[in-house]
Amino acid sequence: MFQQAHALLPTATHDEFAREEFCSSLRKMFTTELFPGANDVYRQRARPAFEARNGRPPKTAQEVKRLMDESFYYRGSNLVGRAVQELVWDTVGESIERQLDDLIELARPKPDAKGSVRVDPDMEMPRYIEAVDIHVMPGNFHTEIAPDDVMAGALYDRGVHVFAFGGLGDKNDALGVAQAEVLKEKFPNLKPRRILDLGCGPGFTTLPWRDAFPDAEVHGIDVGAPQVRYAHARAEALGVEAHFSQQNGAHTDFPDGHFDVIASMLVTHECPVPVIKALFKEAHRLLAPGGVMLMDGGMPIPEDPYVQMQTSWFGMNANEPFAIGFKAMNYPKAVAEAGFAPQNYFTAQREPVYLKGQLPPISFFGAVRE
The missing domain is CATH 3.40.50.150 (Vaccinia Virus protein VP39)
Incomplete structure (x- = not known):
């Protein structure tokens, strides 16, 4: 699970990296094995049972959801998917918090910068942004926990790489x-x-x-x-x-x-x-x-x-x-x-x-x- 190093990429201790590797492996198992496996449960067991009871196949996604909620496999695999969703952010986030002060200092714009950055301190955050932690990522994309904060950016950069088990390439690009x-x-x-x-x-x-x-x-x-x-x-x-x-x-x-x-x-x-x-x-x-x-x-x-x-x-x-x-x-x-x-x-x-x-x-x- 190699991610191209750069000055702003959070580093990890041996134990932090081991936890990240575990999260990544669990995400891969859910994505490539558990999630697709629900299709077999539906096609081979749940739908035939529904058709036997009702004389027809399920007509809506809501009917399928109620039917699949009866399956231990479906409920259990969803539990794994949700748990690792939370675990990725918690694991990467603890590592970033340990080095956040250094990352903030490294991120300060330099006089010889090639590009530029502008921040609007008076920007009104939309309600739909503030109301939901998208992806279950704590604080969503915008929350600041320190002056000149970069936590959410670092969390998304490293977190996505762990979440996608390296599948987006060494630069997440x-x-x-x-x-x-x-x-x-x-x-x-x-x-x-x-x-x-x-x-x-x-x-x-x-x-x-x-x-x-x-x-x-x-x-x-x-x-x-x-x-x-x-x-x-x-x-x-x-x-x-x-x-x-x-x-x-x-x-x-x-x-x-x-x-x-x-x-x-x-x-x-x-x-x-x-x-x-x-x-x-x-x-x-x-x-x-x-x-x-x-x-x-x-x-x-x-x-x-x-x-x-x-x-x-x-x-x-x-x-x-x-x-x-x-x-x-x-x-x-x-x-x-x-x-x-x-x-x-x-x-x-x-x-x-x-x-x-x-x-x-x-x-x-x-x-x-x-």
Whole structure:
């Protein structure tokens, strides 16, 4: 479970690393064995029993959920999934707390920095951010526990690597790399001047854009000050020029038409539907003519009620209450309502190199600014 070292990456003692390895192994077992195993329980036992009692198969995800709740296997595997979800953050978080003062000092902007960072001390945090610890991550993405805090950024950087059992690559950048590849394949003649990563977190979805378009000016924004402070310092430690600012993606301070690409990864499913629509509208405002909005998601809800139920696992078990609203959206309609021409809507899929054979391809959707 190697993660590329950089100055801001939290270090671990022997015992801390051993605990992280245990969490990672348990997460992998849940993801690759226990979670898929529920499908066999449903197909071979639960559904036939339901059909024998009712003369028909389950019709809705709610019926499937009630049926599967009768299974010890299903309840037990869910317990493991939720427990390790909490254990990852607790384990990594204790390690970070031990060295937080040093990380804060390392993250302070240097006079010779390549990029930049802006924090808004007066920013009003949206209620949907404050009300939920997404992913069960304590304090969500924004909570500050010390002056100039970087805790949430460090926790997400190291925590995601442990959580994904190294599956996102040694720089946690597999998803960002895949997104940039999709854009280059669909729009091979696009030469963006400025690119915005909306909801950048600790920056591992931001920096791949610099690799893909070395001449572009790359920006990342996030509601969490600890995220952008950490993202900036991480980028500097990796020798990559990028600009980060604490902003609400639904109403930024950038001028109209400032960007040629607006990208977002793993953000929209964590937002209520009205916020998602506001993000689309703001992206339309920020894009120059011919510019592209590209986000992950966009696949319709599957017809199979069992698959519907299982694709809602994180919503039911890991504090992602808005994901179902996002999945149920009419994406082309919402994008058109934001100002994009309906004929400029598109979808795409990509299988990240690090995750081949482990998960389905990532779905993307987007639109071109007329």
